[in-house]
Amino acid sequence: xxxxxxxxxxxxxxxxxxxxxxxxxxxxxxxLKKMARVWVGKDAYxxxxxxxxxxxxxxxxxxxxxxxxxxxLTAVERDGLMLMKLRGRRVAYIEELAAELxxxxxxxxxxxxGYRAPVSHYERLNEMLERGLLIRCDRRNEGIGNxxxxxxxxxxxxxxxxxxFQIIKITPPSALRLSTITETVAAVSxxxxxxxxxxxxxxxxxxxxxxxxxxxxxxxxxPSIAKLNKLLGWSRAEERDxxxxxxxxxxxxxxxxxxANLLKANYSSRAITANPEHDISSVLEEPFxxxxxxxxxxxxxxxxxxxxxxxxxxxxxxxxxxxxxxxGIRAALLLSLGLLxxxxxxxxxxxxxxxxxxxxxxxxxxxxxxxYHASWNATPxxxxxxxxxxxxxxLANWQQRxxxxxxxxxxxxxxxxxxxxxxxxxxxxxxxxxxxxxxxAGRAALYDIFRQPAKxxxxxxxxxxxxxxxxxxxxxxxxxxxxxxxxxxxQLGFMERIGTRQKSDATIAVYRLTRESIYFALExxxxxxQLLQTLESGSQxxxxxxxxxxxxxxTARRDRLTVRFNARVIEFSNFAERDAIIKKNKIKGIAxxxxxxxxxxxxxxxxxxxxxxxxxxxxxxxRGSLVVNDDGTVLIMPGLQxxxxxxxxSAFAEPGSDIAIWRITRKSVQAARDRGWTAEDIINxxxxxxxxxxxSFLKFAIKAWWxxxxxxxxxxxxTPPLLQTSxxxxxxxxxxCSFVNPYLLARIGTCAILIxxxxxxxxxxxxxxxxxxxxxxxxxxxxxPPEKTK
Amino acid sequence: xxxxxxxxxxxxxxxxxxxxxxxxxxxxHANLTLVETADADLMEELLADLRVGPLLxxxxxxxxxxxxxxxxxxxxxxxxxxxxxxxxLDEKQRNDQ
Numbered sequence: 037x038x039x040x041x042x043x044x045x046x047x048x049x050x051x052x053x054x055x056x057x058x059x060x061x062x063x064x065x066x067x068l069k070k071m072a073r074v075w076v077g078k079d080a081y082x083x084x085x086x087x088x089x090x091x092x093x094x095x096x097x098x099x100x101x102x103x104x105x106x107x108x109l110t111a112v113e114r115d116g117l118m119l120m121k122l123r124g125r126r127v128a129y130i131e132e133l134a135a136e137l138x139x140x141x142x143x144x145x146x147x148x149x150g151y152r153a154p155v156s157h158y159e160r161l162n163e164m165l166e167r168g169l170l171i172r173c174d175r176r177n178e179g180i181g182n183x184x185x186x187x188x189x190x191x192x193x194x195x196x197x198x199x200x201f202q203i204i205k206i207t208p209p210s211a212l213r214l215s216t217i218t219e220t221v222a223a224v225s226x227x228x229x230x231x232x233x234x235x236x237x238x239x240x241x242x243x244x245x246x247x248x249x250x251x252x253x254x255x256x257x258x259p260s261i262a263k264l265n266k267l268l269g270w271s272r273a274e275e276r277d278x279x280x281x282x283x284x285x286x287x288x289x290x291x292x293x294x295x296a297n298l299l300k301a302n303y304s305s306r307a308i309t310a311n312p313e314h315d316i317s318s319v320l321e322e323p324f325x326x327x328x329x330x331x332x333x334x335x336x337x338x339x340x341x342x343x344x345x346x347x348x349x350x351x352x353x354x355x356x357x358x359x360x361x362x363x364g365i366r367a368a369l370l371l372s373l374g375l376l377x378x379x380x381x382x383x384x385x386x387x388x389x390x391x392x393x394x395x396x397x398x399x400x401x402x403x404x405x406x407x408y409h410a411s412w413n414a415t416p417x418x419x420x421x422x423x424x425x426x427x428x429x430x431l432a433n434w435q436q437r438x439x440x441x442x443x444x445x446x447x448x449x450x451x452x453x454x455x456x457x458x459x460x461x462x463x464x465x466x467x468x469x470x471x472x473x474x475x476x477a478g479r480a481a482l483y484d485i486f487r488q489p490a491k492x493x494x495x496x497x498x499x500x501x502x503x504x505x506x507x508x509x510x511x512x513x514x515x516x517x518x519x520x521x522x523x524x525x526x527q528l529g530f531m532e533r534i535g536t537r538q539k540s541d542a543t544i545a546v547y548r549l550t551r552e553s554i555y556f557a558l559e560x561x562x563x564x565x566q567l568l569q570t571l572e573s574g575s576q577x578x579x580x581x582x583x584x585x586x587x588x589x590x591t592a593r594r595d596r597l598t599v600r601f602n603a604r605v606i607e608f609s610n611f612a613e614r615d616a617i618i619k620k621n622k623i624k625g626i627a628x629x630x631x632x633x634x635x636x637x638x639x640x641x642x643x644x645x646x647x648x649x650x651x652x653x654x655x656x657x658x659r660g661s662l663v664v665n666d667d668g669t670v671l672i673m674p675g676l677q678x679x680x681x682x683x684x685x686s687a688f689a690e691p692g693s694d695i696a697i698w699r700i701t702r703k704s705v706q707a708a709r710d711r712g713w714t715a716e717d718i719i720n721x722x723x724x725x726x727x728x729x730x731x732s733f734l735k736f737a738i739k740a741w742w743x744x745x746x747x748x749x750x751x752x753x754x755t756p757p758l759l760q761t762s763x764x765x766x767x768x769x770x771x772x773c774s775f776v777n778p779y780l781l782a783r784i785g786t787c788a789i790l791i792x793x794x795x796x797x798x799x800x801x802x803x804x805x806x807x808x809x810x811x812x813x814x815x816x817x818x819x820x821p822p823e824k825t826k
Numbered sequence: 827x828x829x830x831x832x833x834x835x836x837x838x839x840x841x842x843x844x845x846x847x848x849x850x851x852x853x854x855h856a857n858l859t860l861v862e863t864a865d866a867d868l869m870e871e872l873l874a875d876l877r878v879g880p881l882l883x884x885x886x887x888x889x890x891x892x893x894x895x896x897x898x899x900x901x902x903x904x905x906x907x908x909x910x911x912x913x914x915l916d917e918k919q920r921n922d923q
Contacts, residue, residue, distance in 0.1 A: 596864040602918040629887030630845040649851030683884030
């Protein structure tokens, strides 16, 4: 699999906005005149190329010209700029804006043929590009989706060429013609507190994780995902072909937080981390109707996750991080919810789907788009037949694909994000909800944005009250029952940090306080006193005495034991020398024992203040400082003793007369064995520290003292008779002889054979009988002849 | 349940380093892993623990022990398993911040 294609974020696009004025020289004069017409009206056609360029450059810098621009804008352009203003930034994703523009201004049918031309859904967006109001962020000039080449180098985003926000007003577009439903049954809604609990839980879990690793190819690293899942207690989304996505899911929330800019992905350092420019806690503290707008926008832009993959649609989350058609249809759907005739009424999902089909369906598809084919010389009957075929295919495609997706979007993320409520029609045989209406948060996020300013006024009441209020009960068995409707996100976040959630439903969540959960809360920065105070302040009753006492004990226990990693300690000769340095105030630190000082300053600062004899770094392999002899004597080389070597030696050696001399003996090895050391442990520990090779004789001795039966193994000192021969052939012959062989033990050399001790006489007699002259002197090899000298 | 010999583990000696030593100049020991207890009784308890004790190789004082670098990664884990809840301080992280 090749590496993921990574695109800049909208923040990055906005920081590197292309300069429209720089591009004008390479645009044709016809296009330039068209762009100039936006600013100066019909007079633009009198301009030549150079004049058009100068007019555009001047107009872009002239605030008065920008104010007058509003009079020359078409309805499409006005709405396009309004949609950008609603986003609060000068850049927008192409897939989203293109679909929204077609949703607001459907492409009309051909005046002669009566059917809609097979243009793409980028048509309206391209009109704005041609008129010079928007510019592609990839610095290309052609229209979107116009060429084979541009498809494979698809542009993610477009930007406004100038700041038009001041001249654009937010006005509600025309409402959709949708019938309302007056009777419903089995209405279901999701409480914002449930969603807040999940959002808070995810934020806390990610905070505890710190960062999520990515692979070299830009995918989520499995160990990181597994850790995050474990912290959350959610099951990972399983592989699904065409099944709807289950929520909550880690992937959904990860992408939601990324799209909301609360998390940031860095593909060069291969990690997803919290975005330091945004504070997640503050976001979660905002009144839910305000938050809902953020989540709705994030949902529109999230990628690498879809509601479902209908038959005929494709989705490749591991190939590209760009926006897809799914972002386009999300944008169209969310926009349509802002165009409802009555925001408080119920509607059929199918009706909205049909309306979207009529507006965008002929130019937009999640998969293959149906098209009308008739040959140039087709008769009217053939043409009509082709048209019927096209219409049938078009309707069927939408029903199987886009309509299925729309239904899943309502029952999945829109409901999950508390933007809509669902219900069934009376007398409906199916249990599946088919009706929807905007929730309070949905109205604020999607409908009111066209009618009210984004920030709430002083009269707006938040759904969840922030600040401290009593919202939980702490039970004597260390369980805490939290009433979700009363708890603020900050309180939920606190409880997520100090307890382990056992269960939750629409109204309550139950946590358990354990030693581990309290310990990790303390380790992650909550002070012990703060923990007790916050727990008490949120409790509807006083804390049970046993709980309060135990929590205090757990907090105090942590204070009794400290582990310091990467600590720096200065060693002095004695107490007096150390105290003299402390009194002179040269170095600040904590005195340890008689002659050590624990310091916090960095090494450079220490060496500036104090003349040191050297530095020993314990991070790397321990330095070789021992000389080990065959007889077990171990000498610590002068000047190379560190803090650990004596402790290590004392585990399996005996001290000698001097602190630098130790001895490995049978007794010391057996004492180490009784304490649980193996022979290999002792040898390995020595190997790490010796300056030369550990003597093999001592290795075998250690093994033997330890009680190892296989090494060094049995040895023997014996005096068996030796039969020597003058040549190897004679020795071969004797060994091969069948009646001599029984008297022999083993051959130990080419001309030497050991004989069984009780067979000496018999063998001697036998060999003598067969003419082998058997003597008693040792046969020594002949001396080499002396070298001849000239 | 099958009875058998309990698993043995390397137990510790962790001698107290001498109160006086000959040094030509003070020595800096960097990147040490230290275990610090509030009192000597807790240190004895750690030394006697079959899982934690072997990790403590030497003592700078009655309440401060040194852990070799190769044993540092497992120190926190074994302390937690033994039921302790240590405060963890990493000088490197603090300096980076």
